[in-house]
Amino acid sequence: MDATVVYNIPHQQGLQVFIAIYFYLTGLSAGSFVISVVAYLLGKTEYKPLGKIGAFLAPILLVIAPILLITDLGKPMRFFYLFFNVNPTSPLTWGTFLLTIYPISCLIYLYYVLKGNQKMIKTFGIIGIPLAISVHGYTGFVLALAKFSPIWNNSLMPLLWLISAMVSGIGLVIFVAIVMEKVFSVSLAKFAGEMSTETSTGKMLAETAASSTGVMPLNEMLGGVGKYLAGFIIFDLFLVFSEILVLLTESEEAAALAASLLTGDYSFLFLGLEILLGALIPLFLLLHPRTSRSLAAQTVAAVLVLIGVMTMRYIVIIGGQSVPFN
Amino acid sequence: MSKGEVRYGMVIDLRRCVGCHACSVACKSENDVPLGVFRSWVKQVEKGSYPNVRKHFLPSLCNHCEKPICVRNCPTTASYRREDGVVLIDYDKCIGCGYCIASCPYQVRFINPLRGTAEKCTFCQHRIDNGVVPSCVNTCNGRARVFGDLNDPNSEIAKLIATQPVQVLKADSGTEPRVYYINPDAGAMKGGYGPDSKVHLERGRNWSLSTTEKGRE
Numbered sequence: 001m002d003a004t005v006v007y008n009i010p011h012q013q014g015l016q017v018f019i020a021i022y023f024y025l026t027g028l029s030a031g032s033f034v035i036s037v038v039a040y041l042l043g044k045t046e047y048k049p050l051g052k053i054g055a056f057l058a059p060i061l062l063v064i065a066p067i068l069l070i071t072d073l074g075k076p077m078r079f080f081y082l083f084f085n086v087n088p089t090s091p092l093t094w095g096t097f098l099l100t101i102y103p104i105s106c107l108i109y110l111y112y113v114l115k116g117n118q119k120m121i122k123t124f125g126i127i128g129i130p131l132a133i134s135v136h137g138y139t140g141f142v143l144a145l146a147k148f149s150p151i152w153n154n155s156l157m158p159l160l161w162l163i164s165a166m167v168s169g170i171g172l173v174i175f176v177a178i179v180m181e182k183v184f185s186v187s188l189a190k191f192a193g194e195m196s197t198e199t200s201t202g203k204m205l206a207e208t209a210a211s212s213t214g215v216m217p218l219n220e221m222l223g224g225v226g227k228y229l230a231g232f233i234i235f236d237l238f239l240v241f242s243e244i245l246v247l248l249t250e251s252e253e254a255a256a257l258a259a260s261l262l263t264g265d266y267s268f269l270f271l272g273l274e275i276l277l278g279a280l281i282p283l284f285l286l287l288h289p290r291t292s293r294s295l296a297a298q299t300v301a302a303v304l305v306l307i308g309v310m311t312m313r314y315i316v317i318i319g320g321q322s323v324p325f326n
Numbered sequence: 327m328s329k330g331e332v333r334y335g336m337v338i339d340l341r342r343c344v345g346c347h348a349c350s351v352a353c354k355s356e357n358d359v360p361l362g363v364f365r366s367w368v369k370q371v372e373k374g375s376y377p378n379v380r381k382h383f384l385p386s387l388c389n390h391c392e393k394p395i396c397v398r399n400c401p402t403t404a405s406y407r408r409e410d411g412v413v414l415i416d417y418d419k420c421i422g423c424g425y426c427i428a429s430c431p432y433q434v435r436f437i438n439p440l441r442g443t444a445e446k447c448t449f450c451q452h453r454i455d456n457g458v459v460p461s462c463v464n465t466c467n468g469r470a471r472v473f474g475d476l477n478d479p480n481s482e483i484a485k486l487i488a489t490q491p492v493q494v495l496k497a498d499s500g501t502e503p504r505v506y507y508i509n510p511d512a513g514a515m516k517g518g519y520g521p522d523s524k525v526h527l528e529r530g531r532n533w534s535l536s537t538t539e540k541g542r543e
């Protein structure tokens with residue numbers, strides 16, 4: 001027999017919208033850093049301009065992100081307590097130290113990228129990759145260890161968070177590259193090389209970089225990166241699919257949440273924005289032979305995945321609290 | 327009996343609960359809980375159709391879990407568990423990050439809008455440390471709420487748990503709650519809200535008060 005609730009108190013949200021935006025920004029930062037290092041380390045000189053863009057984006061985003069975290073606190077002035085009253089079992093404590101070390105390592109990396117010192121780029125790239133993965137991975141654990149909502153409290157969350165970070169990171173780097181070249185008419189080949197010519201060590205590299213990027217037009221280069229982006233989108237879609245499928249059978253509350261995403265209040269955001277606009281359309285644009293090398297299509301795809309991943313963060317954080325748990 | 331062996335808990339005997347909300351009121355007044363937030367509340371459900379209708383009640387509060395996930399996840403060690411099992415928050419250490427709210431499976435925590443720090447039921451620690459029962463227990467006119475030492479076999483609470491079938495809420499949460507219910511209704515234990523209420527509220531915040539110490543400390 002069904003029981004009708006006639007009185008209950010409203011509860012406060014577990015995580016608020018600032019946290020969703022914060023997760024988005026760390027994801028963007030980690031994603032662009034990984035792309036930057038991959039572009040430099042794989043020795044693919046034609047991708048160097050993207051590597052440099054990523055190296056700039058990573059620390060900038062990571063400076064904005066903690067400001068959101070601090071303003072979200074009930075007691076913002078007490079944020080520094082995090083460094084003195086340490087609780088090793090709390091993912092927020094891990095985050096405190098990661099958020100301190102990672103931007104520093106990003107800045108050192110950026111410094112050597114500007115210097116064109118290939119050896120140090122490699123060293124700090126290799127140090128930075130696990131840090132970048134941890135700095136975004138810990139936010140996945142923040143969710144996975146929180147028992148407020150069944151959509152958070154599952155072991156898929158950290159991986160889903162990381163893969164979507166890669167999607168948004170690549171999207172942002174592509175978008176910035178197009179804006180720089182087309183809107184601000186910066187020659188990306190020169191951009192990749194200009195700083196490094198100032199130092200004698202980087203001179204040779206810069207010249208090879210400039211010459212090889214010179215022969216590769218922007219849309220060709222982005223078409224190549226777009227293939228990786230498409231791969232990550234497919235992986236991301238698979239994880240979201242698994243998540244929803246399991247939610248549907250996990251518990252009554254989880255099923256109610258899944259229903260809210262599929263047919264309820266969040267179905268427009270989830271199916272319309274996140275899945276269709278944020279993943280399927282970009283996937284088509286990036287893979288179809290007629291659009292994959294068109295700059296216009298690449299711009300649209302990059303903007304759409306950026307919107308899609310932000311929507312996904314919003315749906316998981318805010319939509320994840322759209323049914324009563326108590 | 328030494329302090330370390332005491333293990334506080336509560337039994338809520340729903341055969342005796344009349345749904346008067348006196349505990350919610352007593353808790354509010356005893357602990358100066360601000361408007362809009364509650365340390366304890368009584369959920370009501372209705373079953374059946376006229377003339378066979380029945381109301382069921384579920385008074386809720388912090389479960390003072392044996393393995394409190396809120397304490398495990400608190401980044402500043404502001405949330406802690408005393409040796410006697412009472413889970414408390416140090417308001418001088420808490421930064422109001424709200425991660426404990428996101429961690430607790432029972433949604434018994436909130437950010438105090440005046441103080442800016444997390445808050446929840448304290449088992450009326452100021453009363454029990456002085457040998458008086460918590461305010462909600464004291465006020466309950468049906469004597470449905472029983473507070474005491476779970477480890478003392480002669481206490482009323484230990485006897486109740488030993489002789490009656492008891493339940494805890496969301497037993498699968500893995501936090502080992504220490505608030506036990508006798509005769510709870512399955513519909514009341516599930517998540518649910520009345521027809522008109524919003525699901526989860528944004529945390530109220532009074533900036534001027536939250537950054538200074540004007541709130542009640």
Ligand code: SF4
Nearest residue numbers: 388389391394396430
């Ligand atoms: S009920 Fe929630 S707040 Fe209370 S001890 Fe358990 S996990 Fe912590």
Ligand code: SF4
Nearest residue numbers: 400420421423424426
């Ligand atoms: S709000 Fe306070 S008690 Fe809760 S997790 Fe944050 S610092 Fe700890």
Ligand code: SF4
Nearest residue numbers: 353366447450460462
């Ligand atoms: S024990 Fe005290 S703080 Fe806890 S619900 Fe009862 S009156 Fe409120």
